[in-house]
Amino acid sequence: MSEQMIATAIEARRASRHYAMGENQVRAVDDVSFTIPAGEFAALLGPSGSGKSTLLNLLAGLDRLTSGGLSVDGHELGAMDSEALARYRRHTVGMIFQSFNLVPAMTLADNVELPLRFAEAPRAGRSERVMELLHSVGLEKRAQHKPSELSGGEQQRAAIARALVNRPRVLLADEPTGNLDTRNGQEVMTLLSELNANTGVTILMVTHDPALASRYARQQLHMADGRLIPNVEGAR
Amino acid sequence: MKRQDLFELAGRNMRNARLRNALTILGIAVGVASLVATCSLGIGLQNFANRQLMRSGMFQTVFVTSRQDVRNMDENAETKPDEQPQITGETRARIAALPGVEEVAPEVRATAEVVYNGQPQFTLLAGLPQSARDEDSVEKVQGRFFSGPNADEVLLQRDFAKKLESDPANVIGKSVTIRYAERQSGEAEGSFSIERHEKAFVIVGLLDEQPFGGMRMISRARVFLPTATAEQMNLMQPADTQQLVRSTPGQKTYSMLTVRMKSAAYAEQVEDAVKKMNFSAYSYLDAARSMRRFFAVLDMFLFLFGSLALVVASLAIVNTLVMAVLERRREIGIMKAVGASDRDVQRLFFAEAATMGLIGGLLGVALGWFIGRAINFGGNVYLSHTMHLPKENLWSVPVWLGLAAVVFAVAVSVLAGLYPAARAARLDPVQSLRYE
Numbered sequence: 001m002s003e004q005m006i007a008t009a010i011e012a013r014r015a016s017r018h019y020a021m022g023e024n025q026v027r028a029v030d031d032v033s034f035t036i037p038a039g040e041f042a043a044l045l046g047p048s049g050s051g052k053s054t055l056l057n058l059l060a061g062l063d064r065l066t067s068g069g070l071s072v073d074g075h076e077l078g079a080m081d082s083e084a085l086a087r088y089r090r091h092t093v094g095m096i097f098q099s100f101n102l103v104p105a106m107t108l109a110d111n112v113e114l115p116l117r118f119a120e121a122p123r124a125g126r127s128e129r130v131m132e133l134l135h136s137v138g139l140e141k142r143a144q145h146k147p148s149e150l151s152g153g154e155q156q157r158a159a160i161a162r163a164l165v166n167r168p169r170v171l172l173a174d175e176p177t178g179n180l181d182t183r184n185g186q187e188v189m190t191l192l193s194e195l196n197a198n199t200g201v202t203i204l205m206v207t208h209d210p211a212l213a214s215r216y217a218r219q220q221l222h223m224a225d226g227r228l229i230p231n232v233e234g235a236r
Numbered sequence: 237m238k239r240q241d242l243f244e245l246a247g248r249n250m251r252n253a254r255l256r257n258a259l260t261i262l263g264i265a266v267g268v269a270s271l272v273a274t275c276s277l278g279i280g281l282q283n284f285a286n287r288q289l290m291r292s293g294m295f296q297t298v299f300v301t302s303r304q305d306v307r308n309m310d311e312n313a314e315t316k317p318d319e320q321p322q323i324t325g326e327t328r329a330r331i332a333a334l335p336g337v338e339e340v341a342p343e344v345r346a347t348a349e350v351v352y353n354g355q356p357q358f359t360l361l362a363g364l365p366q367s368a369r370d371e372d373s374v375e376k377v378q379g380r381f382f383s384g385p386n387a388d389e390v391l392l393q394r395d396f397a398k399k400l401e402s403d404p405a406n407v408i409g410k411s412v413t414i415r416y417a418e419r420q421s422g423e424a425e426g427s428f429s430i431e432r433h434e435k436a437f438v439i440v441g442l443l444d445e446q447p448f449g450g451m452r453m454i455s456r457a458r459v460f461l462p463t464a465t466a467e468q469m470n471l472m473q474p475a476d477t478q479q480l481v482r483s484t485p486g487q488k489t490y491s492m493l494t495v496r497m498k499s500a501a502y503a504e505q506v507e508d509a510v511k512k513m514n515f516s517a518y519s520y521l522d523a524a525r526s527m528r529r530f531f532a533v534l535d536m537f538l539f540l541f542g543s544l545a546l547v548v549a550s551l552a553i554v555n556t557l558v559m560a561v562l563e564r565r566r567e568i569g570i571m572k573a574v575g576a577s578d579r580d581v582q583r584l585f586f587a588e589a590a591t592m593g594l595i596g597g598l599l600g601v602a603l604g605w606f607i608g609r610a611i612n613f614g615g616n617v618y619l620s621h622t623m624h625l626p627k628e629n630l631w632s633v634p635v636w637l638g639l640a641a642v643v644f645a646v647a648v649s650v651l652a653g654l655y656p657a658a659r660a661a662r663l664d665p666v667q668s669l670r671y672e
Contacts, residue, residue, distance in 0.1 A: 090575030
């Protein structure tokens with residue numbers, strides 16, 4: 001059991017997320033089951049509106065299941081109250097967004113420090129940790145800059161640093177290169193695969209670009225209309 | 237989230253919307269200032285009234301009268317007149333021996349003619365006990381007080397002195413003759429005779445105000461002499477006829493004794509002791525109690541009116557924070573995504589509200605202090621120019637009021653933050669992150 005818990009980073013068991021839109025019920029995620037082993041670099045593919053982002057938000061603990069079960073690093077998300085989910089977001093998962101989502105009024109260092117504040121990390125050693133991460137993404141000289149003073153690629157690298165600051169077991173990336181040009185996109189992807197290889201962090205990346213998925217991800221999940229499409233190459 | 241992080245983030249957020257937050261803080265400051273100014277006025281007025289009453293010596297004084305006194309005549313009284321004793325010299329000695337009693341003096345008032353430079357002036361004469369000097373009952377003496385309890389010296393009201401000299405100050409040190417009616421025991425039992433006498437006095441000082449804050453019978457006299465001197469003169473007094481009818485012949489009786497205690501704490505005790513001796517006793521403790529009630533009500537109304545401005549200011553806080561929640565919707569989503577709990581978000585908005593309340597409160601106390609000073613200054617200008625009254629401190633900001641105002645401002649601000657904070661905490665992170 002514990003063997004399997006460690007071996008499996010993400011497990012979905014008939015996970016569903018439905019919501020009402022006017023009279024209609026939207027099945028954003030519908031009866032989805034899969035597992036992703038620890039240390040995997042997985043890609044979640046599908047056209048827009050297929051439910052990829054909803055699934056990612058569920059895994060990030062930002063949204064709640066309608067039915068079924070989701071477990072991440074041994075945490076059963078359906079059983080958690082909002083306080084436990086907040087703790088889970090702090091310590092277990094890191095999230096990267098297409099639009100970076102840095103706080104515009106804060107410097108990069110402050111943005112990277114933000115999760116440490118919520119995690120109540122000791123104040124001593126915080127700035128070292130922030131600088132260490134900014135160094136690892138090549139932004140140590142930009143620490144005191146505001147996000148608006150940086151390129152998209154730099155902003156996304158800062159966002160990756162922020163996602164990693166509390167040493168999560170799982171990194172969830174929602175179209176991380178969607179707003180970047182090819183060169184910056186490649187830089188970010190290289191950074192993510194290096195992280196995956198060097199630190200063993202499990203990565204689940206949402207993308208609509210099959211080429212990107214084929215190039216970096218060892219496991220691929222395909223979604224359409226809220227459901228997982230079986231037997232596509234790469235799905236286990 | 238740790239408190240230090242909380243307030244760092246709150247401070248940062250407030251600096252990002254500097255103008256809006258500054259205006260809100262100013263609103264709170266004005267609210268607190270109005271509260272502090274009105275309350276300090278209430279407290280100042282209460283202190284002023286207390287000072288006036290203290291000056292009058294009222295709280296330290298018990299007035300003793302015989303129950304036979306016309307003023308106390310009560311046909312339904314349970315005790316018969318012959319059981320109602322006269323106030324005699326012996327009574328006086330017994331009261332003087334009571335614990336806490338400092339001085340027992342009769343109230344001596346008489347009409348007399350004052351002759352200055354050969355010019356007679358008909359006026360009212362009264363005895364002033366020596367204790368009046370110690371108790372601040374006689375204010376602003378130009379010249380000096382009596383040199384001793386038996387001195388042949390007088391103090392004049394300034395208005396009266398104006399009748400004697402064009403510059404009233406010139407009368408000080410001059411001598412004056414008082415022509416008065418002296419009561420002497422008559423030859424027959426139960427009679428007395430009245431004789432006209434003259435006695436020379438030195439004017440030692442001028443009074444600008446009525447002694448005892450104008451609250452005693454003797455306050456309205458124009459010429460004051462030491463009570464002991466007045467007693468020795470056997471001045472014919474208005475109540476003498478009454479005494480003649482009622483008193484045991486040959487015995488000196490008093491219509492009223494003024495008993496002065498070392499402190500107001502003895503008043504009740506002395507009053508009870510005097511009542512047990514079967515005399516009427518009256519003190520101003522009851523009046524003081526009702527005065528305190530009056531000021532409690534006044535303070536409450538002043539507080540209510542003063543806090544109105546703060547209530548308005550609290551609406552500004554609600555508005556500012558609701559705007560901030562709308563504006564920072566995405567930021568709240570980001571914070572939740574990186575691990576903020578609902579409670580963290582809520583506390584962040586509380587911290588911002590409390591910070592605004594604290595800064596506004598401190599500024600407001602300072603502002604209120606200045607407004608209070610201005611009111612005091614203006615009030616005094618009015619008092620001295622229009623009513624020719626001396627300067628008074630009508631206004632007081634005790635430390636507790638300043639502290640209470642700041643605490644109140646913070647409490648009201650946090651209360652105003654309740655709704656915006658709850659709204660921010662409730663935000664759905666997925667929706668908020670989509671918000672542009």
